[in-house]
Amino acid sequence: MSNRLTDLFAQSDRFKLSLFFTAGYPRLVDTERILTALEEGGVDFVEIGFPFSDPMADGPVIQNSSQQAIANGMALKVLFGQLKGIRDRIRIPLVLMGYLNPVLQFGMQQFIANCVTCGVDGLILPDLPVEVYVDQYKAQFEAAGLAFIPLITPQTSPERIRFLDTHGSGFIYLVSGPGTTGGDKCLEQEAAYFERVKAMPLRLPKVAGFGVRTKSDIELLRQYVDGAIIGSAFVRHLEAGWSNASVAHFVAALK
Amino acid sequence: MKRFKPDNKGYYGTYGGAFIPEMLLPNIATLQASYLEIINSESFRKEFRQLLKDYVGRPTPLFYSANLSKRYHTQVFLKREDLNHTGAHKINNTIGQILIAKHLNKQRIIAETGAGQHGVATATACALMGMECTVFMGAVDMKRQAHNVERMRMLGARVVPAESGSRTLKDATNEAIREWIRYPEDTHYIIGSVVGPHPYPDMVAIFQSVISDEIKLQVKAKCGKEHPDIVIACVGGGSNAIGAFYHFIDNGHTRLIAVEAAGMGLESGKTAASIAMGRKGVIHGNMTFLMQTEDGQITEPHSVSAGLDYPGIGPAHAYLWDTGKIEVVSITDEAALKAGLMLTRMDGIIPALESAHAIAYLEYLNAAPEDVVVVNLSGRGDKDLPAYQKYFQSCPID
Numbered sequence: 001m002s003n004r005l006t007d008l009f010a011q012s013d014r015f016k017l018s019l020f021f022t023a024g025y026p027r028l029v030d031t032e033r034i035l036t037a038l039e040e041g042g043v044d045f046v047e048i049g050f051p052f053s054d055p056m057a058d059g060p061v062i063q064n065s066s067q068q069a070i071a072n073g074m075a076l077k078v079l080f081g082q083l084k085g086i087r088d089r090i091r092i093p094l095v096l097m098g099y100l101n102p103v104l105q106f107g108m109q110q111f112i113a114n115c116v117t118c119g120v121d122g123l124i125l126p127d128l129p130v131e132v133y134v135d136q137y138k139a140q141f142e143a144a145g146l147a148f149i150p151l152i153t154p155q156t157s158p159e160r161i162r163f164l165d166t167h168g169s170g171f172i173y174l175v176s177g178p179g180t181t182g183g184d185k186c187l188e189q190e191a192a193y194f195e196r197v198k199a200m201p202l203r204l205p206k207v208a209g210f211g212v213r214t215k216s217d218i219e220l221l222r223q224y225v226d227g228a229i230i231g232s233a234f235v236r237h238l239e240a241g242w243s244n245a246s247v248a249h250f251v252a253a254l255k
Numbered sequence: 256m257k258r259f260k261p262d263n264k265g266y267y268g269t270y271g272g273a274f275i276p277e278m279l280l281p282n283i284a285t286l287q288a289s290y291l292e293i294i295n296s297e298s299f300r301k302e303f304r305q306l307l308k309d310y311v312g313r314p315t316p317l318f319y320s321a322n323l324s325k326r327y328h329t330q331v332f333l334k335r336e337d338l339n340h341t342g343a344h345k346i347n348n349t350i351g352q353i354l355i356a357k358h359l360n361k362q363r364i365i366a367e368t369g370a371g372q373h374g375v376a377t378a379t380a381c382a383l384m385g386m387e388c389t390v391f392m393g394a395v396d397m398k399r400q401a402h403n404v405e406r407m408r409m410l411g412a413r414v415v416p417a418e419s420g421s422r423t424l425k426d427a428t429n430e431a432i433r434e435w436i437r438y439p440e441d442t443h444y445i446i447g448s449v450v451g452p453h454p455y456p457d458m459v460a461i462f463q464s465v466i467s468d469e470i471k472l473q474v475k476a477k478c479g480k481e482h483p484d485i486v487i488a489c490v491g492g493g494s495n496a497i498g499a500f501y502h503f504i505d506n507g508h509t510r511l512i513a514v515e516a517a518g519m520g521l522e523s524g525k526t527a528a529s530i531a532m533g534r535k536g537v538i539h540g541n542m543t544f545l546m547q548t549e550d551g552q553i554t555e556p557h558s559v560s561a562g563l564d565y566p567g568i569g570p571a572h573a574y575l576w577d578t579g580k581i582e583v584v585s586i587t588d589e590a591a592l593k594a595g596l597m598l599t600r601m602d603g604i605i606p607a608l609e610s611a612h613a614i615a616y617l618e619y620l621n622a623a624p625e626d627v628v629v630v631n632l633s634g635r636g637d638k639d640l641p642a643y644q645k646y647f648q649s650c651p652i653d
Binding site (some may be wrong): 056151 | 271272274276277278280281397419420425426430432433436437439440534535536537538539541547548550551552553554
């Protein structure tokens with residue numbers, strides 16, 4: 001089954017840039033406007049966070065945006081309402097990221113069905129362990145053509161990376177350095193880790209995120225991986241007040 | 256008898272498991288693979304037993320309360336966990352886990368705390384073992400349990416306020432998990448209750464099971480009965496309750512009663528009764544009952560007792576309740592405060608507000624005169640004097 005995300009990485013070797021934002025933040029109705037600004041600004045794909053009250057892998061910036069988004073009324077049913085028909089206007093691949101509990105309360109089957117209807121291409125669910133995914137959901141994800149994007153860290157063993165590469169799809173997400181999102185670890189410190197993963201012949205493309213902020217971070221990552229995701233730094237940009245032009249400027253400054 | 260435990264993936268029925276991000280996997284996988292082997296090793300058993308005896312002060316007494324027995328027309332015994340070193344059952348677990356951390360060559364300990372009892376017990380174990388200690392505590396709890404914050408600091412721990420969410424136990428737990436994600440290699444996370452990803456619920460239950468181990472021997476010695484007829488314990492995450500129930504689960508005889516915190520009342524919107532008001536979901540790495548919105552956002556709990564102020568409950572309790580092996584009831588803030596005063600005046604024991612919930616349930620129990628009723632007095636109430644005082648100012652003692 002064709003998947004925009006898989007196609008994106010298959011079509012060219014160009015380094016891919018993705019930005020993350022929290023749905024419902026700064027305002028409930030911003031989702032489509034931000035997507036449009038990002039597509040026009042030239043990002044390769046987008047990661048949309050759906051908020052959770054207790055995001056254990058996230059740092060303060062994304063925690064705050066999640067809390068505000070919930071207060072604004074964001075929920076999965078609202079997000080799917082906003083994304084319905086989005087494929088008439090937005091063409092770049094869309095990845096949803098969030099925690100398991102809201103998905104379970106929405107219902108996994110219904111969640112998958114809504115992703116398909118809205119044209120979502122991949123999912124990052126940090127607290128859904130790959131073992132549980134393989135046991136319970138993999139068949140449904142594959143039937144729906146949805147990518148399940150696994151995370152790895154500097155502590156992940158080579159055997160485990162191969163296991164995740166076998167069962168994941170879309171791309172493999174290199175958490176760049178130990179930490180929650182928005183960390184201030186210097187990426188150079190993780191050069192050995194990037195080097196090690198780069199040397200592994202994996203099935204999936206490699207994309208780095210967590211603590212990626214600047215153009216120089218991107219320049220460094222170009223040597224090792226196929227793409228990068230910037231989250232907290234962009235959420236902070238949105239927080240400060242944004243326009244299509246400011247987003248385009250933000251993206252251009254990274255390239 | 257077979258020991259009460261989860262399956263090899265950490266499930267009690269459909270509850271439990273390990274819903275963790277990949278960042279925590281190396282630590283959790285190591286613990287899963289080694290905790291039973293460490294706990295069952297001769298050197299561990301010897302050191303753990305010795306410390307519980309000489310340092311913690313175990314066995315704790317089983318006190319026959321003639322006054323409560325008379326009042327409730329049954330035989331009421333109090334399991335005096337309040338007499339443990341540091342004043343609560345929490346230290347049974349922290350001593351066990353710090354020995355685990357030593358076996359795993361960890362140099363640094365982190366913990367979350369609600370009432371501060373687990374934080375104090377962790378800081379104490381760290382002082383004893385020469386480990387660096389950081390305790391996360393909700394900013395709200397730091398205010399209402401200021402006495403325990405000072406104790407932790409005096410013991411050499413760093414106390415970090417959790418400023419997110421409701422700024423109570425749930426948020427302190429989030430912060431501790433984030434810290435563990437940031438520093439996975441040299442750090443062990445001592446979770447204070449039977450919550451979190453597998454193997455924590457089982458590991459903590461094993462360390463707390465010493466409570467029912469002793470109750471069993473003491474009931475036999477005092478009453479000649481093989482088992483108590485009824486055991487009552489308060490439950491937030493549920494560590495003192497699982498400890499008090501452990502050896503009586505499935506014995507076909509003992510009624511096991513877990514008392515949740517109703518807060519201002521079950522229907523008030525200000526409650527911490529997860530079984531009564533919650534639905535199945537995932538929190539802090541395990542599948543259990545939790546209080547949440549229709550959209551799956553975890554709601555802010557309320558209880559006058561900081562130790563019960565948690566929106567979830569240990570997966571073992573969710574399973575035991577679901578399968579009818581325990582009864583789960585609830586007690587309001589006000590009833591707990593009243594029961595705390597009653598016990599203070601009647602027996603000269605100031606109970607922790609957590610434990611006061613268990614005492615309060617005696618009022619509704621209707622036990623037979625010959626029944627042996629054990630109430631787990633999980634902690635002492637010194638830390639709760641401000642809350643007691645505030646209550647008695649508005650409702651003068653008669």
